[in-house]
Amino acid sequence: MDQTKYMLTEKEIPTAWYNVQADLPKPLPPLRHPGTTEPTILPPPLFPASLNEQEHSKERYIDIPEEIQQIYRLWRPTTLHRAHRLEKALGTPAKIFYKYEGESPAGSHKLNTAVAQAYYAKKAGAKRLATETGAGQWGSALSMGCCFMGLECKVYMVKVSYHQKPYRRVLMEVFGAKVVPSPSQDTNIGRKILGDDPNCSGSLGIAISEAVEDAATRDDTFYSLGSVLNHVLMHQTVIGLETKKQLEKADAYPDIIVGCIGGGSNFAGMFLPFVPDKLKGKKIQVIAVEPEACPSITKGPYTWDFGDVAGMAPIAKMHTLGHGFVPPPVHAGGLRYHGMAPIVSHLANLGLVEARAVNQTAIFRSAVEFAKAEGIIPAPEPAHAIKVVFDEAQKCKESGEKKTIVLALSGHGHFDLGAYDEYLSGKLQDYDYPKEMVAKALAQLPKVVEA
Numbered sequence: 001m002d003q004t005k006y007m008l009t010e011k012e013i014p015t016a017w018y019n020v021q022a023d024l025p026k027p028l029p030p031l032r033h034p035g036t037t038e039p040t041i042l043p044p045p046l047f048p049a050s051l052n053e054q055e056h057s058k059e060r061y062i063d064i065p066e067e068i069q070q071i072y073r074l075w076r077p078t079t080l081h082r083a084h085r086l087e088k089a090l091g092t093p094a095k096i097f098y099k100y101e102g103e104s105p106a107g108s109h110k111l112n113t114a115v116a117q118a119y120y121a122k123k124a125g126a127k128r129l130a131t132e133t134g135a136g137q138w139g140s141a142l143s144m145g146c147c148f149m150g151l152e153c154k155v156y157m158v159k160v161s162y163h164q165k166p167y168r169r170v171l172m173e174v175f176g177a178k179v180v181p182s183p184s185q186d187t188n189i190g191r192k193i194l195g196d197d198p199n200c201s202g203s204l205g206i207a208i209s210e211a212v213e214d215a216a217t218r219d220d221t222f223y224s225l226g227s228v229l230n231h232v233l234m235h236q237t238v239i240g241l242e243t244k245k246q247l248e249k250a251d252a253y254p255d256i257i258v259g260c261i262g263g264g265s266n267f268a269g270m271f272l273p274f275v276p277d278k279l280k281g282k283k284i285q286v287i288a289v290e291p292e293a294c295p296s297i298t299k300g301p302y303t304w305d306f307g308d309v310a311g312m313a314p315i316a317k318m319h320t321l322g323h324g325f326v327p328p329p330v331h332a333g334g335l336r337y338h339g340m341a342p343i344v345s346h347l348a349n350l351g352l353v354e355a356r357a358v359n360q361t362a363i364f365r366s367a368v369e370f371a372k373a374e375g376i377i378p379a380p381e382p383a384h385a386i387k388v389v390f391d392e393a394q395k396c397k398e399s400g401e402k403k404t405i406v407l408a409l410s411g412h413g414h415f416d417l418g419a420y421d422e423y424l425s426g427k428l429q430d431y432d433y434p435k436e437m438v439a440k441a442l443a444q445l446p447k448v449v450e451a
């Protein structure tokens with residue numbers, strides 16, 4: 001039988017991130033200022049200059065500092081698996097590979113950028129990072145990143161999750177983070193909201209506003225974002241760069257790459273390193289998978305919108321459902337963002353990425369099949385991608401084609417067993433595409449005049 005796991009040695013961990021901006025056939029539209037709508041950069045008091053440089057860099061490769069490489073060695077390289085048992089269970093002639101980022105101690109790919117962001121904040125003289133977290137995945141990763149770099153970490157955790165997911169909070173606290181339920185008494189905006197409604201259960205939008213206020217009002221603190229931004233996607237390219245080397249060892253090359261998209265970072269981390277090949281004419285089908293309840297690429301226009309709910313963050317050109325759109329509470333909390341990374345949106349607009357939307361019961365059905373075959377319980381987010389891998393494997397079964405399918409398996413679902421419980425007990429519900437709410441939110445887009 002063929003090999004099952006394709007490993008790399010520590011020496012084969014990439015020493016530079018890949019920056020797709022060097023190879024884009026059309027440059028990325030610049031960010032716009034939320035007030036004036038003029039071209040702008042990331043707000044300097046919130047981000048270190050080094051990350052702003054990366055955000056706009058056209059260098060093809062950016063060296064990964066040795067200190068970051070050393071920390072990456074705690075869990076990288078991650079394994080590329082050949083899913084022999086799954087292929088057999090599906091009866092498909094397709095070859096299925098999956099790159100498993102659940103091997104990271106944070107349980108997901110998010111640690112790849114958390115470590116890098118903590119490093120650059122420290123280099124710029126910061127003592128603290130402030131961030132928001134919904135379900136807790138990003139907060140967990142940043143808590144570890146800050147701990148490894150000797151920084152304090154303040155996490156504003158949406159109040160309902162804070163009470164519903166205490167173990168995520170404890171995990172962050174083990175690594176020394178200060179976690180408060182948002183809205184909190186620690187910021188002006190939090191105090192104001194609690195003054196109006198002491199029982200407010202919070203939202204990601206409120207938590208973002210609190211973290212931004214924290215960073216903006218303190219000299220020793222930067223703000224940190226776990227997805228969407230160009231530099232975050234670039235930090236995630238270690239995933240695809242490793243995968244390329246591992247596929248070489250397997251003597252394979254992808255016909256299809258599949259990943260789930262919330263803000264777009266794990267998917268981009270996997271496929272961006274393949275973009276140069278694709279531009280040279282290699283035929284790779286690149287599929288981004290999103291929830292039907294929050295379908296930013298499949299249903300949202302490619303246009304200008306605020307990055308945040310409050311309309312205070314820079315305006316980006318992206319696929320969006322409108323910044324005021326609050327998606328239904330699907331279990332894949334990491335996929336509930338109104339917009340999409342500008343880079344992923346741009347590449348979709350250029351025809352280099354296609355998108356599919358899937359519903360929540362279908363993804364859990366596939367995730368359970370996947371677990372039974374491969375022994376890994378996937379997070380609900382990558383379960384979206386698994387559903388599409390199943391669909392593509394089925395097409396191969398019907399046509400007899402032996403395609404090579406590569407899946408970005410962004411994290412494990414050990415903190416999401418409540419969602420699996422709902423699925424297994426038949427209580428899980430699907431949400432229809434919230435057409436009217438999206439139409440309402442899209443009526444509130446900012447007006448930007450393109451030169």
Ligand SMILES: *Cc1c(COP(=O)(O)O)cnc(C)c1O
Nearest residue numbers: 227262263264265266334381411
């Ligand atoms: C946060 C998260 C996502 C979604 O974020 P992206 O930036 O789109 O990758 C996907 N999978 C897991 C496991 C996550 O934690």
